[in-house]
Amino acid sequence: MATIYIDNKPYQANEKQNLLHACLSLGFNIPYFCWHPAMNSVGACRQCAVKEFKDENDKRGKIVMSCMTAVRDGLRISIDDPEVKEFRARVIEWLMTNHPHDCPVCDEGGECHLQDMTVMTGHVYRRFRFRKRTYVNQDLGPFVNHEMNRCIQCYRCVRFYNEYADGRDFGVFACHNHVYFGRHKDGVLESKFSGNLVEVCPTGVFTDKTLKRHYTRKWDLQTAPSICPHCGMGCNTIPGERYGTLRRIRTRYSGQVNGYFICDRGRYGYEFVNSPERIKDPLRRVSGEGAGPGKYAPFEKGTALGAIKDVLNVSRGVMGIGSPRASLEANFALKKLVGAENFFLGIPDADYRILSLVLDIYTKGSARTPTLDEVESSDAILILGEDVSSTAPRLALAIRQAVKRKSFEAAGGMTIPYWDDKAVRIAAGGRRNPLFILSCSHTGLDDMAKERYFAAPDDLARLAFAFASRIDTGAPGPEGMSPDFKDLTARICGALESSKNPLIVCGAGAKNEGLVQGAANLAWALRKQGKSAFLSFVLPGANELGLGIIGGRPVADALKAIGEQKADTVIALENDLYRSLDKKNADTLLSAKFSITLDQISNETTKKSWAVLPAASFAESEGTYVNFEGRAQRFYKVFVQGGGTEESWKWLRDIMLEAGRPEASNWDTLDGILRDMANEIPVLAPITGIAPPETFRIAGMKVPRQPHRYSGRTAMHADKSLLEPKPPEDRDSALSFSMEGYAGVPPPALIQRFWAPGWNSVQALNKFQSEVGGPLRGGDPGKRLFEPGPGASPAYFAQVPPGFQPRKDEWLLLPVYHIFGSEELSMHAPGIASLAPDPYIALSEQDRLQLGKQEGEYMEVGIGETSYSLPVKPVRELPEGIALMPSGLPGLSGIGFPVWIKKPGKGARR
Amino acid sequence: MFSILKTMWYTFLHMFSRRFTVQYPDERPRIAPRWRGRIILSRDPDGQERCVACHLCSVACPVDCIALQAAEDETGRRYPEFFRINFSRCIFCGFCEEACPTYAIQLTNDFEMGEYHRHNLVYEKEHLLISGTGKYPGYNFYRVAGLAIGGKGKGQAENESPPVDVKDLMP
Amino acid sequence: MSETARGLITVFVVLFVLMSVAAGLIWLERRLLALWQDRYGPNRVGPFGVLQVLADMIKVLSKEDWVPPFADKGVFIIAPTIIMMTTLLSFAIVPFAPGMRVVDLNIGVLFFLAMVALTAYSVALSGWASNSKYSLLGGLRALAQMISYEVFMGLSMMGVVMLAGSFDLSKIVEAQRKIWFVIPQFLGFISFFIASIAEAHRLPFDLPESESELVAGFHVEYSGMKFGMFFVGEYIAITLVSALMTTMFLGGWLGPVLPPLAWFIIKTFALICVFILLRAALPRPRYDQLTELAWKVMLPVTLLNLMATGGILLAWR
Missing domain, CATH: 3.40.228.10 (Dimethylsulfoxide Reductase, domain 2)
Structure with a gap:
C-alpha cells in the first residue's frame, strides 16, 4: 500500500492500480468514460483529469489523466482544484457538442453515465453554435438498438466487443470527428455477449431492443436480486418489472461469479415470463361433456387442492418427477410429498x-x-x-x-x-x-x-x-x-x-x-x-x-413402477417430460391414471396431464439454485404474477397441508423449508446462511424493491379501481414490494439495484464494491457447498472405456448445442427464438458424399419410432461413424442421446 | 379584559366593511394566465402528439398520479401507449409541466372539474389530448432532437449537418 | 278555557317557538359570523338563505341512524336526549311577559340551576359511551368545565335573589321596576355571563368540542339526528341563558311603549347577538387557563360580590 495525498489529506492506496481506480475505490467522485474496471485504461476520453503536484511546495501542478497515472508513494494530487474542475467541465462540453440532446426519447435516460458525468462536472449550457454531426444507424439484430448520434467516442464498445469478448464483426470506422462504431453493414451481432454493450456504453448508443418494446425507465422498475435460470452458470441478474410484466434483465455484479457481464441468453431470455403461453390458473382436464384432447377448464385453488388430496388418498402409489430447472425448495418439497423412494430426477438416463x-x-x-x-x-x-x-x-x-x-x-x-x-x-x-x-x-x-x-x-x-x-x-x-x-x-x-x-x-x-x-x-x-x-x-x-444433491432415483425406475402398476399417480414438477424423456417413455409416464403437472408455460406435458398447477417463474418466486461450481445462491421474487400462480414449493406445501401431512407444518415461510432442508441434507447445511432471513431488518426496515423515485403509484391501477390496492406482502424475504424501506446499500445477497446519489447509471456499482472491480461490500453472495478436503486423495477411476467402434450401417447420434435454441425456457422469448437455428442433421463430409446429398438437402432420419426429415449440414471435422443433431430445438426434443440411428441407403432421396 | 372588549368592538365594526366573497358562479373570478388548472396534452404544430413518453412528468409528480407506458410507431416516433392522470389525487402543483421537455403536458385555466363519481376523475389520453399547441405555439421537439422519425431522417433536424459517410476519409 | 288546557297550549307554544328559534339561530349565527368576517354566509337556499336550515334539517333527519359498533349503545342513545330535555325543561320557569309562563315556580332560580347541573351528564355520558379517545377527552373536559363554572354561576345569581328577596323569577322582574339589577349587580352580571358561556360550551369556552384539537370532542362519534340534538341543545341553551340574563339583570319584560313580550324578545335577541359576536371575535383559551379563571378569579369575585351585596343590604335595612 502507498500513501497518496488527495487535496492534502493522506490516503492509503494500492500501488498496483492506476490513480482513477484508487480514487474511486476510496469513494471519490472523478468523472470518467473510457475506463472500465474489467477493461482497464486507454486514456481516450480525457475526462478523469486531476492535478498532480511535485511536492507540498508546488502550487502550480500539472494536469494529468488519473486513469493513466500510476499510484506511487507520496503522490500529491488535487481533485477539487479549480483549474482541473474547469478542465473537466470543458472536456465534457466538447464531448457534448455533437450530442443530439434527445434524452427524452433515449432509453438510457435516467441511467445514463453521460448524464451523471455532465451533472458531476457542472456543465449546463451548450455554447457551440455550429451544426451537429450526424450518423446513419444500423440494424444490429433483435437484441441491441443502435443510435450513433449519441456517441461520445469513448471506445468502450469496441474494446469490450473485440478485445474482451473477441468478437470480429464490430469495429470502429472512418476518421477524425467522423469516427463510427458499428458493423461493416447491417446485420445481427455475432457475439453472444453483444447485450453487454448496453451496459458498457456510457450513453444511449447501444440500448436494449427488447426493453424498447415495453420501455420503462430505471426509476420505474421494481427489481430484486435474481439468478439466471437459463444455464448452470448461476449468473447473478437483476430483472425489472413494471405493470405486471418483466421488462428487462441487468447484470448483478458478483466478484466471484459473473463479474460485470452476462450472455445474451441470460439477458434476453427473460421474455418467456411474459409469454402468452403462460399458465395462469389451475387447470383440470374436462371429463364427460365437452371432453377431448387438450380440453381444459380452470378451477379454483381450493377445489384444486381438495381434488388432488382426494387423488392422493385413493392412489396406489404417487411418483414425483423432479426438475433441474426447479428450485431446491420445490424439489425438496416434492421429495417430501412423495417420499424418498418415489422421487425421480426428471433428467435423461445418460444425464x-x-x-x-x-x-x-x-x-x-x-x-x-x-x-x-x-x-x-x-x-x-x-x-x-x-x-x-x-x-x-x-x-x-x-x-x-x-x-x-x-x-x-x-x-x-x-x-x-x-x-x-x-x-x-x-x-x-x-x-x-x-x-x-x-x-x-x-x-x-x-x-x-x-x-x-x-x-x-x-x-x-x-x-x-x-x-x-x-x-x-x-x-x-x-x-x-x-x-x-x-x-x-x-x-x-x-x-x-x-x-x-x-x-x-x-x-x-x-x-x-x-x-x-x-x-x-x-x-x-x-x-x-x-x-x-x-x-x-x-x-x-x-x-x-441441486437436483442431484436432493437426490432421487432414475426415471427408468419410474417407468418400471408404472409398468408393474405399483403407481398410478405422477406429479411432474416444472418438467416437460417430452423434452427430458423420449416420446414413448413420456407417454408411458403420462398414461398414469392421474398426472399432475406444475409448470410455468404450457407444453406437451401440461397438454396431456390430468391437472395442471400454474407455477411461478424465477422472477415470481423465491428459492435457491446450486450452480455448476456447487455454489448455492438465492433468488427473489421481482413481482407477483397474480392469478392462480404460485411458487412450486408452495403448491406442494399446500397439497401436503391439505392432506394433513405434518412434514409441511413448518413451511410457513421460505426460512422454514430452508431450515428443514438444511437439517435433513448435510451438504445443504450452509444454505440457511446464504442470504439474510425474512426477519432481517436494517434500522427496523425491509429493503424496498421499488426505487425511491418509483412513479405512478396512485394512477397505475386507477383505470380499474380508485382504491389503491395494498402492495403484496413478502413473508419469505427481507425485501418488500414498496418504495419505503432502507435506502442505503443492503447486504450483498439483497442488492436489488445499483444506484447511488449522483450515480444513476449502472456505474453506481463502484459504491457497492469494497474495492472497485473487487468483491461486493460484505462479500460476494452465495455459498460454495463443495470444497476439497486438505488431504483428499481419491482413488482413480480404474475402468478405462473401450475405444469407439464405428458401425457400418449405423451412426452414433450425438447432440450439438446452440446458445439460442437448446434451452427450453429462453425459446419462448421472441428474440432468442428468431436467432435459433432450424433443425438439421450434421454429417461428416465423407458420409455426405457417400450418401450423395447436397448441403441443405433433406434426409429422412428414424430415431426410435419417430421419423424426422432434416436438412443435411456437412461438418468436415466430424469423426467417422458419428452424426450430430441440435439438442432441444422445438420439434427435435425428447431424443435420448446418445443413440444409434440407421444410415439410409445410398442415394435414397425424398 | 380591555383587549377582549376591543377585539369584540373591532369585530363588530367589520359589519360595515366590504365583503370579500366572490359570488361564483354568478360572478366569474379573474383567472391569471398562469393559473394551474386541468392538465392537457398538446400537439405540435404539425398536429402530432407532442408527448414522447419520457416519463419525466410521472417521476416529477409528488403524488404519483401520472402513469403512462411508452410505445414507438414503425418510424421510431415515441408516443404514450396510455397516459393516465388520476385527478382525484392531483394537487395541481405544475411540476409535470415544469418537467416536460417537449411542452406536451400543460396546465390550463379550467378548474371546473367537479364530478359525482370519483372514477370520472381518472383521465385517459383521449380525455387529455387537445388538438392545438396550447400555451406554447411553434415548438416541435422532433425538429430539434437528433432522432430519426417518419418524414425526418438523420441530419434533417435543425442545426444538423447531413449524415457522415463512414467510408469517406477526407478531412 | 280550563287551567289545564291553557297550560298545555302554553307548553306547546313555548316548545314550538323554542325549536323554531333554535333553528333560526343556526341560520342567524352563520349569517352574523359571515357578516363580521366579511363574508356572506348561507345565501343560496331561499331568501337570504333562510331555508338553509330547513335543508340542513332534512339532511340531518334523513341521515342513517348510526351507532358505532364499539360504543356503549344504551348510554350512547340516551346522552343527547338529556341535553335536549334539561334545556327545554329549564324554559318552564322563564317569564316571557306578565302571566305568560309555563309554570309559576317560587323556586325558579333553583330549578334552573338543577337543570343546568343535569346537562353535565349528557356531555359526560356521550363522551364516555362513544368509546373513542377524542370523545372521552372532550367529555372529561366538559365535566370539569361545567362543574367549575356551575359553582360560581349559582353564587352569581344569589346577589339578584338577595336584592329581589325571592327565587321566583316574576318577582325578580317586578323588583327591577326601579332599577335593572345589571347596575347594582354588575359583577354578578359579568360572572353569570361568563359562567353561562361556559355552561353552554360556546366559544371561547368550547374546549369540550374544540375542533382543532379534539375533532369535535364529546360528539365526534355522533351523526344524524343524535348529533342534531346536541346541536339544537346548544342553541336552546344560548337562548335560555340569554332569556335568564334578560329576566334577572335586564329587567325582563319591563320597558316603555312596546308591549312587554316585545321588550323581552328584543333584550334576549340582543344578548344572543353578543354571544355570536364573542364567537366571531375571541380565540379559545388553553384548558388550564379556563379552569384557572374559574377557580382563581371568578369564584373569589362572585364571593366578594355576594359579601358586599349582603353587607350593603344589611347596613341599608
Whole structure:
C-alpha cells in the first residue's frame, strides 16, 4: 500500500492500480468514460483529469489523466482544484457538442453515465453554435438498438466487443470527428455477449431492443436480486418489472461469479415470463361433456387442492418427477410429498449417470471447482468434449480472459502496469495461455485454442485417461493407444505440467461417463503433482447440481413402477417430460391414471396431464439454485404474477397441508423449508446462511424493491379501481414490494439495484464494491457447498472405456448445442427464438458424399419410432461413424442421446 | 379584559366593511394566465402528439398520479401507449409541466372539474389530448432532437449537418 | 278555557317557538359570523338563505341512524336526549311577559340551576359511551368545565335573589321596576355571563368540542339526528341563558311603549347577538387557563360580590 495525498489529506492506496481506480475505490467522485474496471485504461476520453503536484511546495501542478497515472508513494494530487474542475467541465462540453440532446426519447435516460458525468462536472449550457454531426444507424439484430448520434467516442464498445469478448464483426470506422462504431453493414451481432454493450456504453448508443418494446425507465422498475435460470452458470441478474410484466434483465455484479457481464441468453431470455403461453390458473382436464384432447377448464385453488388430496388418498402409489430447472425448495418439497423412494430426477438416463458421477467427484475429489473468477486466473486449460460457448457461455467468456491473461504476465516482466491496456497488448505480442479443445466437432472457443483434436467421445475419454496416466503413473491408462497420440499427449501434458493453475473443463454435453471419469482422473493426477488444478463440470440445468444433491432415483425406475402398476399417480414438477424423456417413455409416464403437472408455460406435458398447477417463474418466486461450481445462491421474487400462480414449493406445501401431512407444518415461510432442508441434507447445511432471513431488518426496515423515485403509484391501477390496492406482502424475504424501506446499500445477497446519489447509471456499482472491480461490500453472495478436503486423495477411476467402434450401417447420434435454441425456457422469448437455428442433421463430409446429398438437402432420419426429415449440414471435422443433431430445438426434443440411428441407403432421396 | 372588549368592538365594526366573497358562479373570478388548472396534452404544430413518453412528468409528480407506458410507431416516433392522470389525487402543483421537455403536458385555466363519481376523475389520453399547441405555439421537439422519425431522417433536424459517410476519409 | 288546557297550549307554544328559534339561530349565527368576517354566509337556499336550515334539517333527519359498533349503545342513545330535555325543561320557569309562563315556580332560580347541573351528564355520558379517545377527552373536559363554572354561576345569581328577596323569577322582574339589577349587580352580571358561556360550551369556552384539537370532542362519534340534538341543545341553551340574563339583570319584560313580550324578545335577541359576536371575535383559551379563571378569579369575585351585596343590604335595612 502507498500513501497518496488527495487535496492534502493522506490516503492509503494500492500501488498496483492506476490513480482513477484508487480514487474511486476510496469513494471519490472523478468523472470518467473510457475506463472500465474489467477493461482497464486507454486514456481516450480525457475526462478523469486531476492535478498532480511535485511536492507540498508546488502550487502550480500539472494536469494529468488519473486513469493513466500510476499510484506511487507520496503522490500529491488535487481533485477539487479549480483549474482541473474547469478542465473537466470543458472536456465534457466538447464531448457534448455533437450530442443530439434527445434524452427524452433515449432509453438510457435516467441511467445514463453521460448524464451523471455532465451533472458531476457542472456543465449546463451548450455554447457551440455550429451544426451537429450526424450518423446513419444500423440494424444490429433483435437484441441491441443502435443510435450513433449519441456517441461520445469513448471506445468502450469496441474494446469490450473485440478485445474482451473477441468478437470480429464490430469495429470502429472512418476518421477524425467522423469516427463510427458499428458493423461493416447491417446485420445481427455475432457475439453472444453483444447485450453487454448496453451496459458498457456510457450513453444511449447501444440500448436494449427488447426493453424498447415495453420501455420503462430505471426509476420505474421494481427489481430484486435474481439468478439466471437459463444455464448452470448461476449468473447473478437483476430483472425489472413494471405493470405486471418483466421488462428487462441487468447484470448483478458478483466478484466471484459473473463479474460485470452476462450472455445474451441470460439477458434476453427473460421474455418467456411474459409469454402468452403462460399458465395462469389451475387447470383440470374436462371429463364427460365437452371432453377431448387438450380440453381444459380452470378451477379454483381450493377445489384444486381438495381434488388432488382426494387423488392422493385413493392412489396406489404417487411418483414425483423432479426438475433441474426447479428450485431446491420445490424439489425438496416434492421429495417430501412423495417420499424418498418415489422421487425421480426428471433428467435423461445418460444425464442421471453423469450427474451422480459429478456429485461423487465433487464430494470426494481433491481438485477444486473454480469460481468463474478463478477460471480467469488459470494458465492452461483443457476442454474435454464440451461446447462451452453454447452450454455455459459465461464460462467461455471467462476462459477467453484466462487465455489472454498471458499478456499481463508478459507486460509485468517489462514493468508495464497491468492496467495500461494498449501497452499490455503490444508488449504481449499475441502471447497466450494454452487452451486445448478435445471434442467431436468445432466449438465456439476454437479461435482461442492452441490446439484442437476431434474424436468420438469414447476416444476422447481414453485420451483423458492416457493424459492422467502420463502425468501420474499411478493412474490407470488405456492399453494399446495408437502411437499417433504420443505427440498430442506430450504437448498437452507438457503444457498442463508447466502451468501453475491448470483447468480441466468437462460436462454432460457429450453424454459420456468415461469422459467425466477421465477428466477427474486427469485433474486428480495434476493435484498429485502439486498443481492447484481446477476441475469444472458444465451441467445444463440451472439447478441440475441441486437436483442431484436432493437426490432421487432414475426415471427408468419410474417407468418400471408404472409398468408393474405399483403407481398410478405422477406429479411432474416444472418438467416437460417430452423434452427430458423420449416420446414413448413420456407417454408411458403420462398414461398414469392421474398426472399432475406444475409448470410455468404450457407444453406437451401440461397438454396431456390430468391437472395442471400454474407455477411461478424465477422472477415470481423465491428459492435457491446450486450452480455448476456447487455454489448455492438465492433468488427473489421481482413481482407477483397474480392469478392462480404460485411458487412450486408452495403448491406442494399446500397439497401436503391439505392432506394433513405434518412434514409441511413448518413451511410457513421460505426460512422454514430452508431450515428443514438444511437439517435433513448435510451438504445443504450452509444454505440457511446464504442470504439474510425474512426477519432481517436494517434500522427496523425491509429493503424496498421499488426505487425511491418509483412513479405512478396512485394512477397505475386507477383505470380499474380508485382504491389503491395494498402492495403484496413478502413473508419469505427481507425485501418488500414498496418504495419505503432502507435506502442505503443492503447486504450483498439483497442488492436489488445499483444506484447511488449522483450515480444513476449502472456505474453506481463502484459504491457497492469494497474495492472497485473487487468483491461486493460484505462479500460476494452465495455459498460454495463443495470444497476439497486438505488431504483428499481419491482413488482413480480404474475402468478405462473401450475405444469407439464405428458401425457400418449405423451412426452414433450425438447432440450439438446452440446458445439460442437448446434451452427450453429462453425459446419462448421472441428474440432468442428468431436467432435459433432450424433443425438439421450434421454429417461428416465423407458420409455426405457417400450418401450423395447436397448441403441443405433433406434426409429422412428414424430415431426410435419417430421419423424426422432434416436438412443435411456437412461438418468436415466430424469423426467417422458419428452424426450430430441440435439438442432441444422445438420439434427435435425428447431424443435420448446418445443413440444409434440407421444410415439410409445410398442415394435414397425424398 | 380591555383587549377582549376591543377585539369584540373591532369585530363588530367589520359589519360595515366590504365583503370579500366572490359570488361564483354568478360572478366569474379573474383567472391569471398562469393559473394551474386541468392538465392537457398538446400537439405540435404539425398536429402530432407532442408527448414522447419520457416519463419525466410521472417521476416529477409528488403524488404519483401520472402513469403512462411508452410505445414507438414503425418510424421510431415515441408516443404514450396510455397516459393516465388520476385527478382525484392531483394537487395541481405544475411540476409535470415544469418537467416536460417537449411542452406536451400543460396546465390550463379550467378548474371546473367537479364530478359525482370519483372514477370520472381518472383521465385517459383521449380525455387529455387537445388538438392545438396550447400555451406554447411553434415548438416541435422532433425538429430539434437528433432522432430519426417518419418524414425526418438523420441530419434533417435543425442545426444538423447531413449524415457522415463512414467510408469517406477526407478531412 | 280550563287551567289545564291553557297550560298545555302554553307548553306547546313555548316548545314550538323554542325549536323554531333554535333553528333560526343556526341560520342567524352563520349569517352574523359571515357578516363580521366579511363574508356572506348561507345565501343560496331561499331568501337570504333562510331555508338553509330547513335543508340542513332534512339532511340531518334523513341521515342513517348510526351507532358505532364499539360504543356503549344504551348510554350512547340516551346522552343527547338529556341535553335536549334539561334545556327545554329549564324554559318552564322563564317569564316571557306578565302571566305568560309555563309554570309559576317560587323556586325558579333553583330549578334552573338543577337543570343546568343535569346537562353535565349528557356531555359526560356521550363522551364516555362513544368509546373513542377524542370523545372521552372532550367529555372529561366538559365535566370539569361545567362543574367549575356551575359553582360560581349559582353564587352569581344569589346577589339578584338577595336584592329581589325571592327565587321566583316574576318577582325578580317586578323588583327591577326601579332599577335593572345589571347596575347594582354588575359583577354578578359579568360572572353569570361568563359562567353561562361556559355552561353552554360556546366559544371561547368550547374546549369540550374544540375542533382543532379534539375533532369535535364529546360528539365526534355522533351523526344524524343524535348529533342534531346536541346541536339544537346548544342553541336552546344560548337562548335560555340569554332569556335568564334578560329576566334577572335586564329587567325582563319591563320597558316603555312596546308591549312587554316585545321588550323581552328584543333584550334576549340582543344578548344572543353578543354571544355570536364573542364567537366571531375571541380565540379559545388553553384548558388550564379556563379552569384557572374559574377557580382563581371568578369564584373569589362572585364571593366578594355576594359579601358586599349582603353587607350593603344589611347596613341599608
